[in-house]
Ligand code: ATP
């Protein structure tokens with residue numbers, strides 16, 4: 001699938017204007033600022049495509065910056081996975097990845113400056129007291145009794161905080177703004193707190209850590225970011241973003257908010273995704289049912305399909321819910337155009353061609369793609385003993401049956417027409433083998449005097465390879481798993497049929513050498529990809545051929 005053409009949005013319009021007025025001398029600089037406290041998910045992909053996409057569009061640059069101010073929840077594993085995912089999506093950050101922790105020295109100095117300006121103070125209220133003093137949406141807050149401490153005393157205390165002389169939580173540094181502000185974020189927000197904890201980047205150097213709202217705007221300013229793009233929940237933080245930069249008289253990037261991606265049948269919260277992993281509901285962050293980028297990749301999603309999806313959902317300022325079938329459509333469309341076809345029998349049943357010579361074998365040359373000759377051909381062996389899918393035979397067929405049944409003919413895809421004479425059953429009465437006849441005059445031509453019912457896929461039993469095939473489906477069977485469901489949580493909506501493992505699938509031999517991660521259309525079955533992780537031959541279903549959930553939803 002070719003890339004969806006990039007249309008503008010309200011943010012590119014803002015930047016067009018800024019470029020006309022020369023506001024930032026034309027150098028567009030954006031950043032993608034994940035906190036390394038989990039793996040990236042499809043919501044982050046929207047932000048990545050937006051930030052890196054804008055940099056590309058305006059010939060600017062985008063930083064990858066780890067917002068690492070909460071060391072207790074962060075790790076190197078997460079940092080590495082984030083880098084890998086951004087690169088895999090096809091983007092290149094400016095220079096080296098940045099870390100907010102790179103700026104801890106400067107941030108500390110900025111905090112000292114605020115104190116010197118009389119715009120920050122050390123506060124010893126307990127968390128409970130602080131909550132009480134904060135006020136509510138309707139009631140203004142009250143000034144902290146520590147608000148008027150002298151600049152000298154504040155400087156001394158803040159230095160002692162840094163020197164490790166106080167326990168965690170004993171006091172905090174707060175910005176001195178306005179306890180009566182209608183915006184609670186402006187009611188003397190905490191900007192530094194004490195945490196005696198090892199940091200993955202700075203080791204044991206620090207026991208005071210800056211808060212997000214203080215760190216983020218200043219990191220943007222220090223990196224010469226021009227447009228600081230974030231999700232709508234930060235709109236109420238923008239006055240604080242602006243206050244810090246104005247008060248410290250630094251460079252002043254413009255914060256612009258857009259609506260986050262919400263996908264139905266999906267959770268996109270790192271906390272909840274981590275819970276799914278930690279409690280063993282899935283096999284890991286890269287479980288193919290996860291909405292993580294690593295999960296989608298292992299499921300068989302291509303980077304291009306995710307970029308196309310992000311382009312199509314657009315960028316707006318109003319919250320909405322995107323149907324997950326749009327994401328599924330993006331990969332189906334990509335694989336339809338780009339994936340080679342192959343034959344795989346997922347639930348095999350034996351077929352013996354009674355009139356085919358015992359020792360004979362043939363090799364059929366088959367197109368890899370029905371619409372793309374450049375995809376080339378492959379060799380598919382044929383013999384007296386075949387497998388077809390058990391679901392392609394019915395002794396008592398329903399109306400309009402287009403597959404195999406007694407006394408009727410079907411075409412084997414790319415091969416002969418066969419007619420079924422007899423179904424052999426075991427003691428339980430299950431069909432275990434079909435005796436059929438082939439018509440030797442039907443290779444590539446229609447039979448004379450009769451018409452096959454349909455076309456089915458098959459593999460030669462003498463040549464087939466056995467593989468594990470994992471049929472993945474949506475992880476949740478409720479459209480809004482993390483909405484408020486009274487006594488239920490999102491875990492109560494896990495789809496118990498989201499993974500079905502078939503251990504005895506029979507595949508055509510060409511699939512034995514498929515590279516890990518390669519996607520295929522298994523004819524008549526769906527899109528599959530060779531698992532990226534397993535060393536044995538394992539294929540994951542990426543998506544079905546058609547949207548089977550549309551029907552289920554229509555019935556609701
Ligand atoms: P989560 O709620 O999953 O923990 P987060 O916002 O806390 O997400 P961050 O690591 O802080 O995660 O996010 C990095 C960037 O990705 C931020 O700019 C954030 O706004 C953006 N982002 C996160 N989730 C989404 C989403 N669902 N849609 C669009 N952008 C998102």
Ligand code: MG
Nearest residue numbers: 034035067212
């Ligand atoms: Mg966050």
